[in-house]
Amino acid sequence: MNLQIIKQLSRTSNKVCLAKNDKGMSVVVKKYQDINTLSIETTILNQLSVSGYAPKIIEMGEDFIIYEYIEGDLLKDKFLLYTMSDNIDGLVRLANELSIFLQIFYTLADNYILKDISFDNFIIKDGRCYGIDYDSVEEGMQYTDIAGVIAYAVTNCAGSIYSAFPFIKRILVNFRYQMIDVINEVRVCLNNSKKIINIDSVLNDLLMIDDKKNEKFLQK
Numbered sequence: 248m249n250l251q252i253i254k255q256l257s258r259t260s261n262k263v264c265l266a267k268n269d270k271g272m273s274v275v276v277k278k279y280q281d282i283n284t285l286s287i288e289t290t291i292l293n294q295l296s297v298s299g300y301a302p303k304i305i306e307m308g309e310d311f312i313i314y315e316y317i318e319g320d321l322l323k324d325k326f327l328l329y330t331m332s333d334n335i336d337g338l339v340r341l342a343n344e345l346s347i348f349l350q351i352f353y354t355l356a357d358n359y360i361l362k363d364i365s366f367d368n369f370i371i372k373d374g375r376c377y378g379i380d381y382d383s384v385e386e387g388m389q390y391t392d393i394a395g396v397i398a399y400a401v402t403n404c405a406g407s408i409y410s411a412f413p414f415i416k417r418i419l420v421n422f423r424y425q426m427i428d429v430i431n432e433v434r435v436c437l438n439n440s441k442k443i444i445n446i447d448s449v450l451n452d453l454l455m456i457d458d459k460k461n462e463k464f465l466q467k
């Protein structure tokens with residue numbers, strides 16, 4: 248396939264690029280150093296794209312894949328915008344869209360988790376959340392991912408952590424967790440991210456999510 252490279256998409260390396268194919272269609276080229284990662288990622292992409300929750304693979308090489316470009320918004324950008332503008336409906340919707348994606352992933356890839364839960368690995372298009380990065384998939388417990396989602400939301404919301412509460416609450420409800428179930432794992436994620444200095448105070452605030460007194464942060 249003849250490709251015209253348009254730009255680099257990955258922030259850290261040139262392994263993910265946007266390109267146009269000979270039919271003028273936007274595609275993404277992803278290069279791999281490790282064949283194992285390529286094999287895991289293509290297996291998952293193939294399964295999820297059949298359900299319509301991941302880009303379809305168009306062509307595969309020995310150390311690269313060419314897959315569909317999903318023209319939408321990064322979950323990361325929508326989450327930042329909605330926490331900035333206290334858009335509670337928007338945050339609940341985003342949490343539902345991400346939850347549907349995760350539930351389908353867990354159904355298809357039994358016993359596996361995403362592990363790298365960074366919100367720039369998800370694209371929202373027409374109310375559907377697509378997963379695009381399966382580099383870090385490994386065997387594990389779902390609550391590790393859920394804790395990763397909560398830790399990411401806390402460290403990447405605009406303003407105080409209360410702005411992320413409607414999103415976090417909905418994630419917990421969708422996965423039938425109480426905050427107390429995942430709090431230790433959230434601590435591990437926050438320790439690893441090193442973005443937050445006073446982790447104990449954040450964890451105390453998060454525990455209020457299950458507290459009826461704080462309905463004002465949790466409308467809906």
Ligand SMILES: Nc1ncnc2c1ncn2[C@@H]1O[C@H](COP(=O)(O)OP(=O)(O)O)[C@@H](O)[C@H]1O
Pocket residue numbers: 256257258259260263275302314315316317318321367368370379380381382
């Ligand atoms: N299929 C795709 N459609 C649209 N954008 C994509 C697609 N694949 C990757 N991207 C963009 O490229 C970025 C990096 O891709 P990703 O697969 O997450 O690689 P890495 O995190 O290893 O650099 C994503 O955050 C996203 O913005």
Ligand SMILES: [Mg+2]
Pocket residue numbers: 367368380
């Ligand atoms: Mg990524």
